[in-house]
Amino acid sequence: MTDDPITTGTSRRAFLRGTAAAGAGLMAAATTARAEGPDPLITDVQPWASEFGDPVDAAPYGAPIRFESHVVRRNVEWLTESPVSSINFTPIHALEGTITPQGCAFERHHSGAIELSKADYRLMINGLVETPLVFTYEDLTRFPRHVMTAFCECAANGGMEWGGAQLEGCQFTQGMIHNMEYTGVLLRDLLAEAGVKPEGKWVYVEGADASSNGRSIPLEKAMDDVMVAFFANGEALRKEHGYPVRLVVPGFEGNMWIKWLRRIGIYDQAVEGREETSKYTDMMPDGRARKWTWLMDAKSVITSPSPQAPIRHGAGPLVITGLAWSGHGKVARVDVSVDGGKTWAPARLSGDVKSKALTRFHYDMNWDGQEMFIMSRCIDETGYVQPTKQALRDIRGVNNVYHNNSIQVWWVHADGEVENVEIA
Amino acid sequence: MTDDPITTGTSRRAFLRGTAAAGAGLMAAATTARAEGPDPLITDVQPWASEFGDPVDAAPYGAPIRFESHVVRRNVEWLTESPVSSINFTPIHALEGTITPQGCAFERHHSGAIELSKADYRLMINGLVETPLVFTYEDLTRFPRHVMTAFCECAANGGMEWGGAQLEGCQFTQGMIHNMEYTGVLLRDLLAEAGVKPEGKWVYVEGADASSNGRSIPLEKAMDDVMVAFFANGEALRKEHGYPVRLVVPGFEGNMWIKWLRRIGIYDQAVEGREETSKYTDMMPDGRARKWTWLMDAKSVITSPSPQAPIRHGAGPLVITGLAWSGHGKVARVDVSVDGGKTWAPARLSGDVKSKALTRFHYDMNWDGQEMFIMSRCIDETGYVQPTKQALRDIRGVNNVYHNNSIQVWWVHADGEVENVEIA
Numbered sequence: 001m002t003d004d005p006i007t008t009g010t011s012r013r014a015f016l017r018g019t020a021a022a023g024a025g026l027m028a029a030a031t032t033a034r035a036e037g038p039d040p041l042i043t044d045v046q047p048w049a050s051e052f053g054d055p056v057d058a059a060p061y062g063a064p065i066r067f068e069s070h071v072v073r074r075n076v077e078w079l080t081e082s083p084v085s086s087i088n089f090t091p092i093h094a095l096e097g098t099i100t101p102q103g104c105a106f107e108r109h110h111s112g113a114i115e116l117s118k119a120d121y122r123l124m125i126n127g128l129v130e131t132p133l134v135f136t137y138e139d140l141t142r143f144p145r146h147v148m149t150a151f152c153e154c155a156a157n158g159g160m161e162w163g164g165a166q167l168e169g170c171q172f173t174q175g176m177i178h179n180m181e182y183t184g185v186l187l188r189d190l191l192a193e194a195g196v197k198p199e200g201k202w203v204y205v206e207g208a209d210a211s212s213n214g215r216s217i218p219l220e221k222a223m224d225d226v227m228v229a230f231f232a233n234g235e236a237l238r239k240e241h242g243y244p245v246r247l248v249v250p251g252f253e254g255n256m257w258i259k260w261l262r263r264i265g266i267y268d269q270a271v272e273g274r275e276e277t278s279k280y281t282d283m284m285p286d287g288r289a290r291k292w293t294w295l296m297d298a299k300s301v302i303t304s305p306s307p308q309a310p311i312r313h314g315a316g317p318l319v320i321t322g323l324a325w326s327g328h329g330k331v332a333r334v335d336v337s338v339d340g341g342k343t344w345a346p347a348r349l350s351g352d353v354k355s356k357a358l359t360r361f362h363y364d365m366n367w368d369g370q371e372m373f374i375m376s377r378c379i380d381e382t383g384y385v386q387p388t389k390q391a392l393r394d395i396r397g398v399n400n401v402y403h404n405n406s407i408q409v410w411w412v413h414a415d416g417e418v419e420n421v422e423i424a
Numbered sequence: 425m426t427d428d429p430i431t432t433g434t435s436r437r438a439f440l441r442g443t444a445a446a447g448a449g450l451m452a453a454a455t456t457a458r459a460e461g462p463d464p465l466i467t468d469v470q471p472w473a474s475e476f477g478d479p480v481d482a483a484p485y486g487a488p489i490r491f492e493s494h495v496v497r498r499n500v501e502w503l504t505e506s507p508v509s510s511i512n513f514t515p516i517h518a519l520e521g522t523i524t525p526q527g528c529a530f531e532r533h534h535s536g537a538i539e540l541s542k543a544d545y546r547l548m549i550n551g552l553v554e555t556p557l558v559f560t561y562e563d564l565t566r567f568p569r570h571v572m573t574a575f576c577e578c579a580a581n582g583g584m585e586w587g588g589a590q591l592e593g594c595q596f597t598q599g600m601i602h603n604m605e606y607t608g609v610l611l612r613d614l615l616a617e618a619g620v621k622p623e624g625k626w627v628y629v630e631g632a633d634a635s636s637n638g639r640s641i642p643l644e645k646a647m648d649d650v651m652v653a654f655f656a657n658g659e660a661l662r663k664e665h666g667y668p669v670r671l672v673v674p675g676f677e678g679n680m681w682i683k684w685l686r687r688i689g690i691y692d693q694a695v696e697g698r699e700e701t702s703k704y705t706d707m708m709p710d711g712r713a714r715k716w717t718w719l720m721d722a723k724s725v726i727t728s729p730s731p732q733a734p735i736r737h738g739a740g741p742l743v744i745t746g747l748a749w750s751g752h753g754k755v756a757r758v759d760v761s762v763d764g765g766k767t768w769a770p771a772r773l774s775g776d777v778k779s780k781a782l783t784r785f786h787y788d789m790n791w792d793g794q795e796m797f798i799m800s801r802c803i804d805e806t807g808y809v810q811p812t813k814q815a816l817r818d819i820r821g822v823n824n825v826y827h828n829n830s831i832q833v834w835w836v837h838a839d840g841e842v843e844n845v846e847i848a
Contacts, residue, residue: 053535056533059497063485064659067541084476104484111476134466142741146775234523239489240486
């Protein structure tokens with residue numbers, strides 16, 4: 001693929017002259033019962049061009065336009081027993097770029113999203129520290145602030161796919177992920193404030209919600225790039241994302257990104273609480289559970305076309321787009337195949353490529369209008385290559401829920417509809 | 425300033441042990457009438473820790489938590505004659521990081537924000553082209569897509585300050601700016617599709633709203649980095665930001681970022697329409713109007729502390745933060761002065777520094793609790809230094825509305841309140 005737009009644009013000129021006319025004709029058909037001739041949307045003065053729109057005091061805080069009401073989080077009721085201990089999915093099939101708006105970024109709660117004010121907020125650091133501390137929200141805002149973009153992926157993202165192509169739609173198969181720009185303070189600054197004792201090796205982080213969701217993090221990671229965040233995408237965290245304070249653990253599974261962060265305990269060993277023993281471990285073929293698989297391996301998915309984003313236009317120029325990421329660092333390359341993996345070609349990486357953050361890729365092709373099996377493959381800066389589902393099954397078996405980073409295959413039909421499938 | 429958090433953290437350890445205790449005492453006083461002893465928010469089980477929160481189907485598209493209801497766009501009624509031809513302001517005093525959420529990003533309309541569906545959308549390219557074209561929205565989505573972050577600043581941002589320190593609050597003095605990650609196609613790809621004739625030197629871009637807001641852009645800029653955008657911050661453009669299609673003109677004044685883009689006309693000279701003659705020109709001291717001052721020069725502003733964001737805590741560690749940008753490229757350095765410009769020290773640039781995009785800076789200090797005159801100064805990659813207001817007045821006079829990129833001074837009182845002032 002070339003990233004020279006002029007070359008690409010010119011090469012398809014003849015084609016798009018065609019569609020421009022066709023497009024106009026189509027609309028004429030829809031609006032004037034197949035009338036011959038010009039497009040009234042071009043030739044006639046339209047209401048929106050002759051009447052006032054909304055004034056500047058109409059929406060102090062705006063919302064998406066009504067035409068985009070389908071771009072929302074969705075949950076799958078049968079997946080979980082209770083909606084307060086459940087998950088919903090980011091509509092990644094309808095988004096572009098790299099940022100995920102807070103309003104439609106997936107949620108995972110263990111006892112629901114709580115309402116906690118800054119005035120009522122407290123953060124305790126205790127355990128193996130020189131000085132146990134309690135911080136108010138304001139105390140935290142007085143430490144040096146940093147800005148960092150990171151992806152947050154649930155360990156169970158793609159989990160239903162272990163047993164086959166079960167969920168129809170990119171949102172449901174791969175939508176337990178979001179990517180935001182966070183501002184906050186570094187956990188290592190708070191730990192330095194309390195003074196970690198030499199025997200302190202593990203950091204237990206705990207939320208203020210009723211589930212008191214808690215996880216153990218090795219001190220090395222805690223002293224590296226873990227952030228205690230207040231802002232996401234420029235504004236305060238939303239309630240469902242941990243307002244007023246959440247933990248950001250770049251590259252690690254989402255369950256460790258504790259929301260409504262209440263306590264940081266320093267210990268000489270891992271706590272091994274419920275969420276890191278009975279949950280968030282990987283069942284291996286021999287029946288043993290593999291623990292502490294925190295790092296999210298390199299992965300990618302084509303977001304459009306996909307089952308919820310079929311091709312509505314015919315053959316000709318087609319933009320394939322998707323997301324790629326790696327918990328180990330930067331995405332080095334994304335390959336796309338449109339023939340079920342027989343041949344691969346590199347996609348364009350669009351915008352910035354940040355470490356441990358979502359990377360957007362685009363693949364520009366000329367579609368012949370025939371069925372295709374499309375898939376993407378991420379290679380990260382460590383050289384790791386995203387595996388096929390079968391390659392993962394050979395090692396991990398099929399009794400898994402977590403850490404499925406295998407290649408997702410979409411079957412594009414000749415009519416533009418798309419299906420979630422597996423290929424041998 | 426050091427950017428080594430551990431050093432910084434340790435250096436203030438003694439202090440914050442103090443505030444942690446104090447903070448707890450303060451809250452105890454507020455909640456239990458000066459009761460001695462422990463903080464009930466630590467010692468007692470709280471409702472949010474013993475009851476379920478919201479389920480995952482509570483908000484398919486979320487909104488900010490009610491505690492943040494003050495973080496909204498605001499307008500100033502006396503500034504303009506009609507709210508449909510007016511402006512509102514981004515609450516930059518309350519935001520952090522670099523991204524501006526669409527929901528609170530400033531709006532400037534000339535006849536109100538219109539509602540235009542993708543089905544009804546048309547984009548015409550005519551004038552000095554080989555083939556006049558009409559694109560539907562779908563046609564546009566078939567060109568190669570790109571991702572680009574850029575600031576959009578109204579030419580009148582800070583305009584009221586020419587005559588003195590008139591508006592109280594960072595939101596009102598400097599809030600006609602936002603910064604988003606856009607996804608769309610390059611204007612040069614669409615122009616290549618139509619084929620610009622050799623005599624075509626100017627591109628006139630026009631909106632579909634009743635004001636048919638239009639501006640002339642030199643062909644060189646149009647063929648460089650101008651984007652026809654569909655997405656902002658990952659999702660579709662909001663209605664008030666030009667849904668479904670707006671122009672992104674990196675580094676150029678906001679008025680040229682045509683919303684609801686309807687037509688692109690290629691001509692051999694500038695159209696010199698209303699918005700580039702009677703408006704958006706600079707009145708010079710001799711009474712002549714300087715035109716075509718499209719590029720927004722390097723600028724910065726301290727967003728907190730500021731009049732709407734006073735210091736609520738006492739002396740000791742204080743985080744000063746703000747935004748810097750340049751229409752000429754990247755921000756190279758931001759200096760901060762806390763003594764009215766007598767001495768300056770470099771601030772930390774936090775997160776990515778992108779060309780023609782907002783850059784966040786932080787300055788960590790120990791406040792002695794005395795009054796301060798705080799200001800920031802941006803130096804961009806061309807070596808240009810943000811001027812004082814007086815330096816600009818010496819050249820431009822005071823009969824101006826547009827292009828005030830001078831240094832903003834805040835007077836921090838000993839009680840933490842902040843005022844908009846000028847200093848000799």
